[in-house]
Amino acid sequence: xxxxxxxxxxxxxxxxxxxxxxxxxxxxxxxxxxxxxxxxxxxxxxxxxxxxxxxxxxxxxxxxxxxxxxxxxxxxxxxxxxxxxxxxxxxxxxxxxxxxxxxxxxxxxxxxxxxxxxxxxxxxxxxxxxxxxxxxxxxxxxxxxxxxxxxxxxxxxxxxxxxxxxxxxxxxxxxxxxxxxxxxxxxxxxxxxxxxxxxxxxxxxxxxxxxxxxxxxxxxxxxxxxxxxxxxxxxxxxxxxxxxxxxxxxxxxxxxxxxxxxxxxxxxxxxxxxxxxxxxxxxxxxxxxxxxxxxxxxxxxxxxxxxxxxxxxxxxxxxxxxxxxxxxxxxxxxxxxxxxxxxxxxxxxxxxxxxxxxxxxxxxxxxxxxxxxxxxxxxxxxxxxxxxxxxxxxxxxxxxxxxxxxxxxxxxxxxxxxxxxxxxxxxxxxxxxxxxxxxxxxxxxx
Amino acid sequence: xxxxxxxxxxxxxxxxxxxxxxxxxxxxxxxxxxxxxxxxxxxxxxxxxxxxxxxxxxxxxxxxxxxxxxxxxxxxxxxxxxxxxxxxxxxxxxxxxxxxxxxxxxxxxxxxxxxxxxxxxxxxxxxxx
Numbered sequence: 394x395x396x397x398x399x400x401x402x403x404x405x406x407x408x409x410x411x412x413x414x415x416x417x418x419x420x421x422x423x424x425x426x427x428x429x430x431x432x433x434x435x436x437x438x439x440x441x442x443x444x445x446x447x448x449x450x451x452x453x454x455x456x457x458x459x460x461x462x463x464x465x466x467x468x469x470x471x472x473x474x475x476x477x478x479x480x481x482x483x484x485x486x487x488x489x490x491x492x493x494x495x496x497x498x499x500x501x502x503x504x505x506x507x508x509x510x511x512x513x514x515x516x517x518x519x520x521x522x523x524x525x526x527x528x529x530x531x532x533x534x535x536x537x538x539x540x541x542x543x544x545x546x547x548x549x550x551x552x553x554x555x556x557x558x559x560x561x562x563x564x565x566x567x568x569x570x571x572x573x574x575x576x577x578x579x580x581x582x583x584x585x586x587x588x589x590x591x592x593x594x595x596x597x598x599x600x601x602x603x604x605x606x607x608x609x610x611x612x613x614x615x616x617x618x619x620x621x622x623x624x625x626x627x628x629x630x631x632x633x634x635x636x637x638x639x640x641x642x643x644x645x646x647x648x649x650x651x652x653x654x655x656x657x658x659x660x661x662x663x664x665x666x667x668x669x670x671x672x673x674x675x676x677x678x679x680x681x682x683x684x685x686x687x688x689x690x691x692x693x694x695x696x697x698x699x700x701x702x703x704x705x706x707x708x709x710x711x712x713x714x715x716x717x718x719x720x721x722x723x724x725x726x727x728x729x730x731x732x733x734x735x736x737x738x739x740x741x742x743x744x745x746x747x748x749x750x751x752x753x754x755x756x757x758x759x760x761x762x763x764x765x766x767x768x769x770x771x772x773x774x775x776x777x778x779x780x781x782x783x784x785x786x787x788x789x790x791x792x793x794x795x796x797x798x799x800x801x802x803x804x805x806x807x808x809x810x811x812x813x814x815x816x817x818x819x820x821x822x823x824x825x826x827x828x829x830x831x832x833x834x835x836x837x838x839x
Numbered sequence: 840x841x842x843x844x845x846x847x848x849x850x851x852x853x854x855x856x857x858x859x860x861x862x863x864x865x866x867x868x869x870x871x872x873x874x875x876x877x878x879x880x881x882x883x884x885x886x887x888x889x890x891x892x893x894x895x896x897x898x899x900x901x902x903x904x905x906x907x908x909x910x911x912x913x914x915x916x917x918x919x920x921x922x923x924x925x926x927x928x929x930x931x932x933x934x935x936x937x938x939x940x941x942x943x944x945x946x947x948x949x950x951x952x953x954x955x956x957x958x959x960x961x962x963x964x965x966x967x968x
Binding site for chain 1: 901930931932933934935937939940941946948
């Protein structure tokens with residue numbers, strides 16, 4: 394039987410980050426990472442294998458960081474955890490003894506249980522190189538592709554396939570708008586217009602009721618009775634935590650069906666930690682269970698789990714939810730609650746919007762429009778949400794907003810925010826949208 | 840006494856579940872296929888439904904759940920769905936409760952420990968154990 398002080402199960406974003414963090418915190422411990430996959434795709438890069446990047450092999454998490462941090466790697470599948478003996482059994486018969494265990498088993502794509510979902514050319518976006526290669530191969534002979542689900546995965550996959558110029562892509566979204574769970578309506582509409590101008594068809598507020606055909610999907614039937622002819626169906630309606638190993642080991646599950654953890658990422662067994670998509674999350678806003686699953690959240694949790702193995706050093710503050718996406722040269726980003734979600738959760742909100750050019754003067758090269766929407770809780774005046782659209786810089790500016798949210802900055806703090814500006818890089822300090830949106834919110838209170 | 844309707848074509852499962860539920864002070868009604876299930880949802884007026892995905896006849900348990908919610912408009916009636924589909928098919932995807940796609944309250948993979956099922960029923964019916 395092998396012995397390791399720390400064993401991590403799972404080799405994607407959470408597992409890798411937990412291993413590196415554990416090494417930084419505990420330089421003398423023996424650390425072993427066990428994963429099933431020889432090659433691990435970068436989860437958020439998956440949509441880009443279909444267009445910009447070109448193939449699953451160009452979107453891989455390298456083993457170099459693990460080797461550099463002296464983490465042993467075992468390519469095998471853990472089939473059983475014995476918590477009493479603190480041992481693991483793998484598919485190929487290895488027995489491994491651990492002192493501390495981190496579960497980073499991730500998630501699996503959710504499938505809509507509609508007739509025809511199991512036809513051979515219906516693909517969930519499964520984070521596996523072989524599956525993705527098969528999917529890409531199938532795509533080559535498919536001129537009409539229907540994507541079920543207009544969230545980030547659905548929109549990004551569609552836009553990337555559309556870039557190739559050889560397929561007609563249609564998105565079917567249940568809700569009235571694509572990206573509606575992440576953005577307020579005006580941002581969704583702008584994103585949808587862009588995606589459609591680039592050639593993708595969006596059918597929002599439409600429910601898919603069946604996938605038709607014999608062995609292969611030939612049509613996607615909608616609730617309104619129409620049928621979309623198709624050569625291939627891609628499903629991106631969300632993910633489900635992969636908790637089977639934890640469940641079999643008798644670990645407690647949380648209210649969303651993920652592995653229950655406390656703020657230190659400990660499970661119901663003090664020697665077992667969990668992080669990433671498989672772990673239960675709670676919202677930064679009010680503490681309710683959260684189903685958000687992002688690689689950035691996974692890495693933040695992994696940095697907590699990895700640090701706390703032999704003593705508590707870090708705690709989670711809850712999930713803020715920071716997303717961004719790019720449609721061509723335009724970027725859309727969000728941190729925290731949208732106005733709609735905040736209102737639904739019972740917050741009384743004040744919002745402010747500022748829009749303008751992102752260079753100064755406006756005749757500078759690279760100029761484009763930037764829009765910022767800030768959402769504050771009225772009574773405390775604390776920032777609880779930010780949405781932005783603009784050039785690629787908003788991908789980082791949203792992280793500034795997230796820091797402000799995490800540190801509960803108020804409307805006055807933001808209105809007096811000390812930013813750095815430059816004509817070739819940012820909006821002018823006078824019209825700086827992030828600050829002027831706070832000023833606009835203040836004005837609306839007057 | 841709370842009444843539970845079990846919709847499952849597996850007679851052994853029906854028998855064992857009835858014993859467990861009755862021992863825990865629940866009244867039990869049984870239906871062996873989806874048509875009978877839909878009829879009994881209306882005639883028996885259960886407080887909770889345990890629904891099997893009924894592997895022998897495809898995936899019609901999913902449709903039964905949708906019919907209860909959409910056609911019978913019983914949006915608050917708790918439904919627990921049981922299935923062996925993940926284990927049997929070994930698929931790289933999962934079904935899960937979803938307001939629109941799969942309108943059930945909870946989803947269990949078979950086999951299930953009787954006490955786990957009972958505590959979930961109690962939780963959904965707000966009964967303290």
